[in-house]
Structures are given as C-alpha cells and as structure tokens.
Amino acid sequence: MSISYMDYTSPSTQFTYDLSNNQSFKKNDQNFINELSIKQLNTLGNVSLLDIYLSTGNIVEPHIHQNASELVYGISGSAIVSLINPFTNQLLNYPIQPSQVVNIPQGWWHYEIASTDNTHLLAIFDAPIPETIFGSDILRLTPANVLAHSYCLDEAKVKDTLAPIKQTVVIGPPSDCNQTQSQMKPTAMQHVNQMYINPGYQYHGYYNPMYSQQYPY
Incomplete structure (x- = not known):
C-alpha cells in the first residue's frame, strides 16, 4: 500500500481535473491520447491513466512501460490488444469490447489496434506517472550498423527501411504514410477479424493492418 505525504490542508490540493486539458498526443480528431498523472492531479497517489481514442486500423505502436503494469479497459468500439509473453516467447492477441479488460504486466512488449471506428480505451497504471519506451524510438535511435x-x-537496407521514422510515432501509421485503408488486402483484414473472434487465434506472421504486406517470423 502506498503512503501519502500529501498535505491535504494546502490550498494547492487538487481533487478534480479535466483530461481534455492534457492531450499527450494527437494524430487527428479521431486518434488521440489524453493523459492523467500526478503532474495534473496531485492527490492521485500510485495511479495514472491514458484516455485513448482510435479509428479502424490505427495502432498504439509497440512499446513497453518500464515502471508500471497496465490494465486496458474497453469503453466503446473494439480493439485487439497484443502482447509478447517473455517467459514463453508467445505473441498473444486479445480482443476487447466495452466492459472487458486486458492486463499487461510491467515491462511487457505490447500494442493495441482498433477493429472499429470510435474505439475508446482507458489504460490504467499502478504508478503516479506512466513511463513509456516506444518501438519507433528504439528503431530510429539505434545506429543502423x-x-x-x-x-x-x-x-x-536497414537504413533505407528505417529512414522514414524521424520521430516518435505513438499512434501509427503516421499521418504522412502513403498507404491507406483502401489498399489493405482482404485476407489481411481477415486475420484481424479472426483475432477479434477467437482470442486463442495465432497468426504466424507480423501483420500491420494499414499495410498489405505480411512478414513471416
């Protein structure tokens, strides 16, 4: 149990906050993230959250939270929450709908892909500030050699492949990506649908729903 040293008699004590005042990332009006941490609400204690809005095919890019576990709660729409179990080296895909949750242990590699428009997820952390290491930063900051x-x-080829990644992506694909939803192969979308229908479904390949290519392990 966390111990609070907050002076609740202080005039600076905060008990309420509007998350729309702290948008941590915005791709467009349908894809953005609001954040709440102890920086915005000083009485929070050992908890924080991300308020995530996504449209079909958009992905919260692969990342880890090095300081906290994450509980993803579905508010509206639907998504696939994927994570790699480091003890079994398995890629696990879990569909999530309103009122359903997926738990991601601290430090586990994971990502979320929206299956429908108007998807709204709440990511709750057991830390006062959610710390994140994004895959785009690992790829762009590690020397190609x-x-x-x-x-x-x-x-x-590594340099050429990674050259377009010039900043942290957060919600992908980037807005300037020349691939569009209409270019998606039907068979590729079927894999997303299978993951949504059957949590135990294992597609033997890495699939990005906004691209038509499939990359085998």
Whole structure:
C-alpha cells in the first residue's frame, strides 16, 4: 500500500481535473491520447491513466512501460490488444469490447489496434506517472550498423527501411504514410477479424493492418 505525504490542508490540493486539458498526443480528431498523472492531479497517489481514442486500423505502436503494469479497459468500439509473453516467447492477441479488460504486466512488449471506428480505451497504471519506451524510438535511435551487425542484415537496407521514422510515432501509421485503408488486402483484414473472434487465434506472421504486406517470423 502506498503512503501519502500529501498535505491535504494546502490550498494547492487538487481533487478534480479535466483530461481534455492534457492531450499527450494527437494524430487527428479521431486518434488521440489524453493523459492523467500526478503532474495534473496531485492527490492521485500510485495511479495514472491514458484516455485513448482510435479509428479502424490505427495502432498504439509497440512499446513497453518500464515502471508500471497496465490494465486496458474497453469503453466503446473494439480493439485487439497484443502482447509478447517473455517467459514463453508467445505473441498473444486479445480482443476487447466495452466492459472487458486486458492486463499487461510491467515491462511487457505490447500494442493495441482498433477493429472499429470510435474505439475508446482507458489504460490504467499502478504508478503516479506512466513511463513509456516506444518501438519507433528504439528503431530510429539505434545506429543502423548496430542493428545490421546484431542480426546479420544489410546495413544499407536497414537504413533505407528505417529512414522514414524521424520521430516518435505513438499512434501509427503516421499521418504522412502513403498507404491507406483502401489498399489493405482482404485476407489481411481477415486475420484481424479472426483475432477479434477467437482470442486463442495465432497468426504466424507480423501483420500491420494499414499495410498489405505480411512478414513471416
């Protein structure tokens, strides 16, 4: 149990806050994240949250929270919450609808893809501030020669592949991506639908719903 040293008699004590005043990321009017931490509400204690809005095919990019576990709660719409179990090296895909939750242990690699428009998720953390390491930052900040040497890859191809990632993505694909929802192959969307219908469904490949390519493990 956390111990509070808050002076509740102080005139600066805060008991309420409007999350719309702290938008941590916005891709467009349908895809954005509001954040609440102890920085906005000083009586919070050991809890914080992200208020996530997504439209079909948009993804909260792969990332980890190094300081907290995360409970994802479905408010509206639907999404697939995917995580890698580091103890089994399995990619797990869990559909989520309103009133359903998915728990992500601290430090586990995960991401969320919206299955429908007007998807609204609440991510609740057991830490006063949610800390995040995004996959886009790992890819763009790790030198291409290190990645090429580590995994026996062609350095020039690594540079060319990662060149478009110039900043933290957060909600992907980036707005300037030249791939569109209409270019998605029907068979690829079927994999997302299968993950939504059957939580135990395991697609043997990495699939980004906004792209038509499929990449085998």
